[in-house]
Amino acid sequence: MTERIGSEPVMAAERVSVRFAVGRGTLTAVDDVSLALHRGRTVALVGESGSGKSTLAMAMMRATVPNEGRILFQGRDITHLPERRLKPLRRHFQMVFQDPYASLDPRMTVGRVIAEPLRAHGLGNRQAIRARVTEVLDQVGLPASAVHRYPAQFSGGQRQRISIARALAARPSVIVADEPVSALDVSIQAQIVSLLGEIQASENLAYLVIAHDLALVHHISDRVVVLYLGRVVEEGPTTEVVSQPQHPYTAALLSATPTPDDPQRERIVLSGDPPSPIQRPAGCVFHTRCPIARPVCATDTPTLDPAGPNRAVACFFPGELASGLTIASAPVRQKEGS
Numbered sequence: 001m002t003e004r005i006g007s008e009p010v011m012a013a014e015r016v017s018v019r020f021a022v023g024r025g026t027l028t029a030v031d032d033v034s035l036a037l038h039r040g041r042t043v044a045l046v047g048e049s050g051s052g053k054s055t056l057a058m059a060m061m062r063a064t065v066p067n068e069g070r071i072l073f074q075g076r077d078i079t080h081l082p083e084r085r086l087k088p089l090r091r092h093f094q095m096v097f098q099d100p101y102a103s104l105d106p107r108m109t110v111g112r113v114i115a116e117p118l119r120a121h122g123l124g125n126r127q128a129i130r131a132r133v134t135e136v137l138d139q140v141g142l143p144a145s146a147v148h149r150y151p152a153q154f155s156g157g158q159r160q161r162i163s164i165a166r167a168l169a170a171r172p173s174v175i176v177a178d179e180p181v182s183a184l185d186v187s188i189q190a191q192i193v194s195l196l197g198e199i200q201a202s203e204n205l206a207y208l209v210i211a212h213d214l215a216l217v218h219h220i221s222d223r224v225v226v227l228y229l230g231r232v233v234e235e236g237p238t239t240e241v242v243s244q245p246q247h248p249y250t251a252a253l254l255s256a257t258p259t260p261d262d263p264q265r266e267r268i269v270l271s272g273d274p275p276s277p278i279q280r281p282a283g284c285v286f287h288t289r290c291p292i293a294r295p296v297c298a299t300d301t302p303t304l305d306p307a308g309p310n311r312a313v314a315c316f317f318p319g320e321l322a323s324g325l326t327i328a329s330a331p332v333r334q335k336e337g338s
């Protein structure tokens, strides 16, 4: 798939950093990350737990204010917009969460759940709201009669359809989906992925999909951004990143993802856990776990440099772990003390 993005992004993060004060220290959750969302396209944000995916998404949704950088919506800087001016814009960006059971209020009927954003934004009278609720229910493949029932009366997949209907109700332009299928049975996952695809096409939506591994990303995204300890280590068109990862961390993530066409793929087992985001390593953030790290990686920080059209990688030795075979022959260095 070639990437030809001429239009202005509907939403963008520009050099965003988010830090939290913890105890006496500072935790850097997101470090100088830029990302652009375009209508009709999906960006997948990938990384281990704690890599900063949700924090970045929250900053883009303006649920938090970044410490540095800018958030743009339709070209407008909304980074420091006060809530009263942000509120009318909020209907344009909606979220779908991992666990539809936890994210849907169990005391509300499905009708109320879906109508809630419409009411909150004053989008129509009772009759118009009812009509819209029926419309989005139909769009997600649920009967109009669902409005009278409660979320608990539905299966996991149906509940995720309800969450999607709720996100769609106010006709947003951006949907952030945080692990939208990982809580669902494998048999249901494909249905929800294809539903999200159909809805994206019919509504021309921009998606940001958060995922901790690359398995889902393959089917759902045009572009992938790989985060490690709050930094982008690699980004590019999904098909290219997945077939030829340039960063050893991406290669490691991919090696953990079984693919039917490459069952022989060797696993790169990364030694140790990610370092604490409070005490981030000097040099390359990944060097303490990197199987190909050299001395320079511990002292100098690689910048995110172009690695082909629409691709970028932050590594002094990009491409060294590009294929399963190379991975297998590369010794995995055990870090002392880990």
Ligand SMILES: Nc1ncnc2c1ncn2[C@@H]1O[C@H](COP(=O)(O)OP(=O)(O)OP(=O)(O)O)[C@@H](O)[C@H]1O
Pocket: 020, 021, 022, 027, 028, 029, 047, 048, 049, 050, 051, 052, 053, 054, 055, 056, 212, 277
């Ligand atoms: N409100 C907060 N206060 C302090 N630290 C926080 C806060 N929110 C997030 N963090 C920290 O920021 C880092 C990034 O967390 P974040 O939730 O963004 O990662 P993630 O990649 O989304 O992980 P997961 O896949 O587990 O959701 C973590 O170290 C986390 O502990």
